[in-house]
Amino acid sequence: MSERITSWHASPSKPAFTPPPGAVDAHCHVFGPMAQFPFSPKAKYLPEDAGPDKLFALRDHLGFSRNVIVQASCHGTDNAATLDAIAQSGGKARGVAVVDPAIGEAELAALHEGGIRGIRFNFLKRLVDNAPRDKFLEVSRRLPEGWHVVIYFEADILEELRPFMDAIPVPLVIDHMGRPDVTQGPDGADMKAFRRLLDSREDIWFKATCPDRLDPAGDPWNAFAEAVAPLVADYQDRVLWGTDWPHPNMQDAIPDDGHLVDMIPCIAPTPELQRKLLVANPMRLYWPEEL
Numbered sequence: 001m002s003e004r005i006t007s008w009h010a011s012p013s014k015p016a017f018t019p020p021p022g023a024v025d026a027h028c029h030v031f032g033p034m035a036q037f038p039f040s041p042k043a044k045y046l047p048e049d050a051g052p053d054k055l056f057a058l059r060d061h062l063g064f065s066r067n068v069i070v071q072a073s074c075h076g077t078d079n080a081a082t083l084d085a086i087a088q089s090g091g092k093a094r095g096v097a098v099v100d101p102a103i104g105e106a107e108l109a110a111l112h113e114g115g116i117r118g119i120r121f122n123f124l125k126r127l128v129d130n131a132p133r134d135k136f137l138e139v140s141r142r143l144p145e146g147w148h149v150v151i152y153f154e155a156d157i158l159e160e161l162r163p164f165m166d167a168i169p170v171p172l173v174i175d176h177m178g179r180p181d182v183t184q185g186p187d188g189a190d191m192k193a194f195r196r197l198l199d200s201r202e203d204i205w206f207k208a209t210c211p212d213r214l215d216p217a218g219d220p221w222n223a224f225a226e227a228v229a230p231l232v233a234d235y236q237d238r239v240l241w242g243t244d245w246p247h248p249n250m251q252d253a254i255p256d257d258g259h260l261v262d263m264i265p266c267i268a269p270t271p272e273l274q275r276k277l278l279v280a281n282p283m284r285l286y287w288p289e290e291l
């Protein structure tokens, strides 16, 4: 792997939708800068630099106030780039780390001090070499107070992961709704299975994110809106939203971030739903001390 990839829009449009004051982009990443924060030798993609300066400029351009920065697989379990971005945000960012499950208490405490509030377990084979459930479970039992676990998986392994997820003793946040086939519609098999998961525990949250990854028809992502809007309405107190910038691995279908923001009223049509999705819910998970 030698060629570095650009997966984000060079000049995203200004959205027509204005997010409510205090809106949180609750799923985004930073890449590098590589000279300061080298990528993992196990990285499955090698991106161009997309550091905090670019991320915070996009936040302001889109009308958002805060970010939740999720450690991307290209940085492995070295969270230095994520922590640096959080430190540079002036309190406007918090994060989700990826850790070696053997991590010690002192290191977990240092991550908390650096603004981390959860850890991510990634089950996508194209992104990680292995995902040891027994070790993930063990570390999930000794997280700092108030933390949660973020899980990224595809719809075809949802059922198989159920016993693992059931055993996690802290709140769960499911990335991109577990990647349902949105072309099946709101009552399709994938959405039904995902609803069963949400109904099994009240502390399972999800991100209504990534129309660009989930809707093969592309922008304006109508199938995504049709399938996801009922889910947002029915589980409105545990849904989050994020840009997914800089859109890892999306170099062949780079979304316009302004258009992604303009999807928000399509999945959350009322001001009350928008306030929950963009402010109230992410604040409860990431800045609870401010409530």
Ligand SMILES: O=C(O)/C=C(\CC(=O)C(=O)O)C(=O)O
Residues within 6 Å of the ligand: 029, 071, 072, 073, 074, 122, 127, 152, 175, 244, 247, 248, 249
């Ligand atoms: O950014 C995302 O949420 C999705 C990713 C990348 C990713 O998760 C990672 O690199 O850690 C994907 O589907 O390639």
